[in-house]
Amino acid sequence: MTRVVYVNGRYLPYGDANVHVEDRGFQFADAIYEVMEVAGCRLVDATRHLDRLQRSLTELAMPAPMSRAAMLHIIAEVVRRNRVSDGQVYMQISRGGSPRDFTFSGKQLVPTFVCLARPISRSIRDARADKGIGVITMPDIRWGRCDIKTVMLLPAVLAKEQALAEGADEAWLVDGNGFITEGASSNAWIVNGAGHLQTRSLTSALLPGVTRLTAIDVAATIGLKVELEPFTVPEAYAACEAFATSASGTVMPIVKIDGNIVGSGIPGPQAQALREAFHRVAEHMPIH
Ligand code: PMP
Numbered sequence: 001m002t003r004v005v006y007v008n009g010r011y012l013p014y015g016d017a018n019v020h021v022e023d024r025g026f027q028f029a030d031a032i033y034e035v036m037e038v039a040g041c042r043l044v045d046a047t048r049h050l051d052r053l054q055r056s057l058t059e060l061a062m063p064a065p066m067s068r069a070a071m072l073h074i075i076a077e078v079v080r081r082n083r084v085s086d087g088q089v090y091m092q093i094s095r096g097g098s099p100r101d102f103t104f105s106g107k108q109l110v111p112t113f114v115c116l117a118r119p120i121s122r123s124i125r126d127a128r129a130d131k132g133i134g135v136i137t138m139p140d141i142r143w144g145r146c147d148i149k150t151v152m153l154l155p156a157v158l159a160k161e162q163a164l165a166e167g168a169d170e171a172w173l174v175d176g177n178g179f180i181t182e183g184a185s186s187n188a189w190i191v192n193g194a195g196h197l198q199t200r201s202l203t204s205a206l207l208p209g210v211t212r213l214t215a216i217d218v219a220a221t222i223g224l225k226v227e228l229e230p231f232t233v234p235e236a237y238a239a240c241e242a243f244a245t246s247a248s249g250t251v252m253p254i255v256k257i258d259g260n261i262v263g264s265g266i267p268g269p270q271a272q273a274l275r276e277a278f279h280r281v282a283e284h285m286p287i288h
Contacts, residue, residue: 004081006074006115011081019112025094028102029152031112032056033092036075037247038117041085042284043075044247048210053091056149062095065111076287078117087119088248092151125249129275132255132267133169135244137233138162140173140181140205147204156184170244172236172257179230181205186246187212190231190239191263191270201228211245211278218274218281233258241268251275 005017025031034053037044050068057064066074075089096109142155159171163184171184180188181200187209189199197219202208219226236242242254242262251274253267262268 002082002116002118004078004116006078006113008110008112008114011077014116017114017116019094019114020097022100023094023097023112024104024109025092025112025151027100029150030060030104031092031094031151032060032062032149033090033151034149035247036089036091037250038079038084038087038089038287039122039279039284041079042286043079043089044279044282044284045210045214046072046075046285047283048213049247052149052208052210053093057093059145059148060095060150062093063111065093065113072285074113074115075117078115079287082117082119084117084119086122087117089115089117091115094151120248128169129249129252129267132253133244134167134256134259135170135172135183135242135254136163136166136168136258137172137174137180137236140175142173145204146181146206147202147208149207159184168256170252170254172233174233175205178232180233180236181230182207182209183244183246186244186249186252188236189215189243189245189271190236191241191268192227192231192235192239194225194227195240195270196225196227197270197274198227198229198231200230209245211247211250214278214282215245215251215274218277221281222273222277224270224273237262239263241271243268243271243274250278 002014034049036049092114094112163171172180175181192198237260240263244252253271
């Protein structure tokens with residue numbers, strides 16, 4: 001449960017935490033966000049998440065609302081005030097509010113900064129990973145700059161909703177050439193016939209997942225080979241293993257794709273090894 005939310009300079013009770021109706025995040029999705037895991041009262045991969053947040057701001061010519069040190073101070077305070085030892089932090093920055101107008105240059109906009117945290121039980125998440133999840137595939141109908149972490153998430157909302165309706169947990173989005181770009185809220189991986197981990201290389205078509213990047217580091221430390229190549233839906237069906245990476249699920253084994261059993265239908269050894277080693281390799285920043 002979230003008790004306290006930081007909104008534009010104030011720590012407010014959850015029920016009183018609001019932004020203006022003419023906020024550009026609300027009207028135009030002119031906003032970016034980050035989600036970071038909290039594990040054992042530490043921020044997981046905070047440096048990489050804040051680097052990506054800065055990149056998203058730069059790509060959209062949005063000024064940072066404050067310094068990185070100030071942001072970290074607020075994150076720590078929100079985690080502390082919400083008594084989160086395991087869970088996640090959500091941060092959102094919009095370009096600010098003003099009478100509705102598409103353009104933003106020359107306007108005196110003050111960015112909106114929202115930060116909240118909520119506890120998530122580690123045992124529930126681990127139980128999900130022990131069982132493995134199901135995904136469905138569907139066309140990727142998103143825009144051409146999915147490398148920027150914007151709140152323009154309607155295609156992801158609809159994809160997840162369809163996955164839920166079909167008894168699955170995630171949707172894998174397929175590009176015009178038949179290759180999987182990524183999940184609706186995760187990066188997509190398989191273990192191919194050569195026994196190598198395979199995930200798509202970074203382009204503007206997908207989010208540069210922080211967990212993806214750390215998983216590549218983890219693979220190197222435990223002697224697993226990674227191929228940065230896209231894969232098709234039939235290749236995914238035929239894979240030895242499949243899994244998703246995201247800050248909210250770390251490494252999540254996939255046991256079903258479009259109703260087809262992956263490998264032996266249980267979480268695969270490479271996905272489990274990556275998951276098990278993940279927190280030993282990821283950065284854990286103490287909350288002061
Ligand atoms: N792709 C998309 C589209 C996402 O929304 C997310 C999670 N926000 C990811 C990948 C995974 O990124 P990360 O590992 O940084 O959470």
